[in-house]
Amino acid sequence: MKRIFAAALAAVLLCALTLTAAAVPNGTVVNHTMYTDIVARIDGHPIRAYNVDNRMVVVAEDLRGYGFYAIWHAEERWLEVTRPVENGEPAVPAVYPDYTPTAPAGKVGTPAHDILATDIVTTVAGDTVESWNINGETCILFRDLARYGDVDFDSETRTALFVTMPYKVLAGGHAVEDEGPEGFQWTVAGTQTEESMTAVFTVGQESAISTFLAADETDVTFDLFWSVDTDPVPKVTLAFYPGQFLPQKTLREKLCDKLSALSIPSAADTIDFTNTPSVRAAVSEVLRVALNGRAVTGDLFRTQGNGHVDFVFLFDKGIEVRPGDTITVVIEAGT
Numbered sequence: 001m002k003r004i005f006a007a008a009l010a011a012v013l014l015c016a017l018t019l020t021a022a023a024v025p026n027g028t029v030v031n032h033t034m035y036t037d038i039v040a041r042i043d044g045h046p047i048r049a050y051n052v053d054n055r056m057v058v059v060a061e062d063l064r065g066y067g068f069y070a071i072w073h074a075e076e077r078w079l080e081v082t083r084p085v086e087n088g089e090p091a092v093p094a095v096y097p098d099y100t101p102t103a104p105a106g107k108v109g110t111p112a113h114d115i116l117a118t119d120i121v122t123t124v125a126g127d128t129v130e131s132w133n134i135n136g137e138t139c140i141l142f143r144d145l146a147r148y149g150d151v152d153f154d155s156e157t158r159t160a161l162f163v164t165m166p167y168k169v170l171a172g173g174h175a176v177e178d179e180g181p182e183g184f185q186w187t188v189a190g191t192q193t194e195e196s197m198t199a200v201f202t203v204g205q206e207s208a209i210s211t212f213l214a215a216d217e218t219d220v221t222f223d224l225f226w227s228v229d230t231d232p233v234p235k236v237t238l239a240f241y242p243g244q245f246l247p248q249k250t251l252r253e254k255l256c257d258k259l260s261a262l263s264i265p266s267a268a269d270t271i272d273f274t275n276t277p278s279v280r281a282a283v284s285e286v287l288r289v290a291l292n293g294r295a296v297t298g299d300l301f302r303t304q305g306n307g308h309v310d311f312v313f314l315f316d317k318g319i320e321v322r323p324g325d326t327i328t329v330v331i332e333a334g335t
Helices: 002-015 018-023 061-068 142-147 168-170 251-260 279-286
Strands: 029-034 039-042 045-047 049-052 055-059 069-073 080-083 111-116 119-125 126-130 131-134 137-140 149-154 157-166 189-192 198-200 220-225 232-242 285-292 300-303 308-317 327-332
Touching: 018 285, 039 119, 045 061, 049 111, 049 232, 055 061, 055 142, 061 069, 061 080, 061 137, 119 142, 137 142, 142 149, 142 157, 157 168, 232 251, 232 327, 251 300, 251 327, 279 300, 285 308
Parallel strands: 039 157, 080 119
Antiparallel strands: 029 049, 029 111, 039 045, 049 055, 055 137, 069 080, 111 131, 119 126, 131 137, 149 157, 189 198, 198 327, 220 232, 232 308, 285 327, 300 308
16 A cells, blocks of 8 residues: 555656656756855754755755655655654764765866756655756755755855754644644744844643644744643743754854753752742743743753753643643843
């Protein structure tokens, strides 16, 4: 059944390319890459990249070393790029490839490699994307990885940057930035300055466990959890991924540093997450939570997961959250 489905999918994907494939035989030189001095990085780690028509491309097969799947379906001539989830989080490699960018072998902007015609169909997160055959490898646009993260270009360092956005991965690569994954009827609005970030959540209709995963350009993940039946006390979690911090210090790294400097308990060291009055006062200068415009009191503690550091704000008992409520979270890095 799976093979029939895959064949049907491949047939649909190939429809748009049938005339082109018929007109240009496989292996025909149709274009060239250009030498470039731009370096591409995935979550801070360099990856081979080329310039095609002034657009950055990467080798799809190389993505296997950076947490992606690049699955070759030989019968359908279909290369499928996806980002797997492991233990509820985006998969990351145990060791990243040992690749060091080098200076271009030729003058920047001059032809470097032949691009050959191919009938291979390539998908990213299930969407058909442009692809090219370069030296027998399949290249795709760097920006097509935005289905799983944030793609940007740093003109000062001449670097193309991809940063994994966990909520996009968990949503299968098709999350909308102002909506939660399908089935979680939440909305969120976010603003930021050079030193602070504000996120405003409108609680959805889920009655057992309500969760919203979001990330703005600073790549801080917000979670809000509670179970009406077993855990009626809501909590807001801010998750940071230090391994994905960019070379230049960004707001998310400043926020992580500021929260890390607080004298708050760690889940690994204690089962008592209570903050003293002085600690609560210090926390309120960095992190503030409001429910329907009124300040929420609670305790902040630190936990650690697979590649991430979490700061959990546990609402004081007796504070209830209901669908339609608004929760505002403000984090300030200060000066």
